[in-house]
Amino acid sequence: MDVARGPEVVVISEDPLVRSGLASLLKGQGIASASATSLTAAADATAEIAVWDLGASTADVLDRLEELQSSRHTVIALLPDPVHAASAYAAGARGLLLRDADGQALAAALAATRAGLVVADPIVAEALVPTREPTPPGLELTPREGQVLGHLSSGLSNKEIAQKMGISDHTVKFHVNAILQKLGASTRTEAVVSAARRGLITL
Numbered sequence: 001m002d003v004a005r006g007p008e009v010v011v012i013s014e015d016p017l018v019r020s021g022l023a024s025l026l027k028g029q030g031i032a033s034a035s036a037t038s039l040t041a042a043a044d045a046t047a048e049i050a051v052w053d054l055g056a057s058t059a060d061v062l063d064r065l066e067e068l069q070s071s072r073h074t075v076i077a078l079l080p081d082p083v084h085a086a087s088a089y090a091a092g093a094r095g096l097l098l099r100d101a102d103g104q105a106l107a108a109a110l111a112a113t114r115a116g117l118v119v120a121d122p123i124v125a126e127a128l129v130p131t132r133e134p135t136p137p138g139l140e141l142t143p144r145e146g147q148v149l150g151h152l153s154s155g156l157s158n159k160e161i162a163q164k165m166g167i168s169d170h171t172v173k174f175h176v177n178a179i180l181q182k183l184g185a186s187t188r189t190e191a192v193v194s195a196a197r198r199g200l201i202t203l
Contacts, residue, residue: 009110010073013053014060018099022051022078025103026110049113051106053078053099054088065091076109076119082127085120089128096120096128141182141200148175153192153201 009031011022023031050073054061061084068075069091076095077088085096095109098121105121112119120128141149151161158172165172176188183198185191195201 008047009049009051010047011051011053014055015053018053022053022106025106026051047073049074049076049110051076051078051110052093054080054084056080056099058084061087068092074113076106076113079124082121082124085124085127089118094118096124098124141179145175145179145182146200148172149179149191149195149201152176152179152188153195 009026011019011026011031013019013022050071052064052068052071052073052075054064054068054077057080061080065087068077068088071092074095075093076097077093078097078099078101079085079088080099082098088096094117095113096119097105097109101109101121109119147165148161151164156164158169158176162169162172179195180186180188180191183191183194185194192201
C-alpha cells in the first residue's frame, strides 16, 4: 500500500533496535525516529502520526500510557499483548497493533489513521469487545422465540408483536414467558439486556 504522501511519521521507542527496525519497515515513507525517553523531541517533531512502541513488558506499557495520553500526535500503538488494548485506546491511541506487525500492517494502519479512522489488529480488536455471557446449555431460544425477542428489544407490546407476526396475543405471551424463564429474567427489559450480553440480539 502506498502511503508515501501525507504527513511525516515519527517512530518512538526506547529500544534503538526497535526504532531502526520500524524505520526499515517503513523506509521510503518519510520516517523520522526518536527515543521514547525523548518525549519532548517527539512532541516537537512535525509529524502528525507517531508509531509508538510501548515496550516488551507490562511494566513498559504502564510507564508509557501516561506519556501516550499527553502526546500531540495521532498514535499507532505497538502492544506486547492484546490485554493492553483497552488501556492504550483509552489513553488516546487510534491505531492498535501487536509489536510483531509487519510492514504491510503498519502501512495499512498509517493509511487508516490518516483518513481519521480507528484501526486494530483483529486479535487486538477482540480484546476491545466486551465479554459475552454464554447461553446456558439447553436454554437456547427457538427461532420463533428469537423473533419475539427481537420485537421486545424494539419496545413493542404483546399486541403489537402479535399483529406483526400474525399470531394471537396468547401465543405471544407464551413465548415471552418462555424467554424470561430461559434468560433468568423477571422483566422484559432484563430479558433484552441479558440477551444482548449473550450476543443473541444487537441493541
